Amino acid sequence: MKAPVELWAEAARLAAAGVGFAWVTVVRTAGSTPRHVGARMMVLEDGIVGTIGGGRWEHKVTEAARAALATGRSRAVRFHLTHELGMCCGGEMEVFIDVVTAPPPLVIFGAGHVALALAPLARSIGFALWVVDELEEFASEARFPGAQLVQGFDEPSWAQALPLGPRTSVLIATRDHAVDQQLLEALIGRELGWLGVIGSRGKAGRFRRRLEARGVAAERIARVRMPVGLDIGAETPEEIAVSIAAELIQVRHAGQPRSGDAPADVEVDSEAEK
Secondary structure, three states, X not given: OOOHHHHHHHHHHHHHOOOOEEEEEEEEEEOOOOOOOOOEEEEEOOEEEEOOOOHHHHHHHHHHHHHHHHHOOOEEEEEEOOOOOOOOOOOEEEEEEEEEOOOOEEEEEOOOHHHHHHHHHHHHOOOEEEEEEOOOOOOOOOOOOOOEEEEOOOXXXXXXXXXXXXXXXXXXXXXXXXXXXXXXXXXXXXXXXXXXXXOOHXXXXXXXXXXXXXXXXXXXXXXXXXXXXXXXXXXXXXXXXXXXXXXXXXHHHHOOOOOOOOOOOOOOOHHHHO
């Protein structure tokens, strides 16, 4: 069993590594119980650290903690050890399961002006950042400190390297319309939290027609944000970055952006994007 100070150190390590976990703390006991108020353990997707008493009690709490991790919602759990779990202790225990979620990933394809302006905003509102570009001088530690960098727009370069999943937001903002289209076709079938493409309404319309011609389902196309960002009249890369960050915040708190919130007809790509 790890001492409490070791638990805190392990929690700090996991948080720094971006690994989600659940803090489980005994908050109430009655009668005979294997641990007392204040006992703690940590539950990860693939293991536990520490103990709150072992046996069937700990097994049931671990199951509840993993369910809480899956939903991202903290909760309290209470069991009578004898009546509900068949243990001989005879007491009752209650724990609070506090979910500590890893920062949601934001993947930016294209390391141009908008990406450069968006990166510090994204970090400040709680995103872990991945930047993908074929040019090493653009996707560099000097330009994107603290970001995970992936070189190459071709799918084998990024498919295994990126954390693409239901919590991931993806922005397509390369300097080449053809590359944007290829990336969109490769990503539109994945279950992502948010998918946006930078560019004008004209570009968005052309992309939608091409997707329809390739047989992509209408509901999939409708989920893509083209143009991307809330309509705040943004024109400069810095303003566009603010509009995108605002949309990411809105999606986080209220689901998909409201209809009519598309940004102004601004084209920021190709050479202008760099």
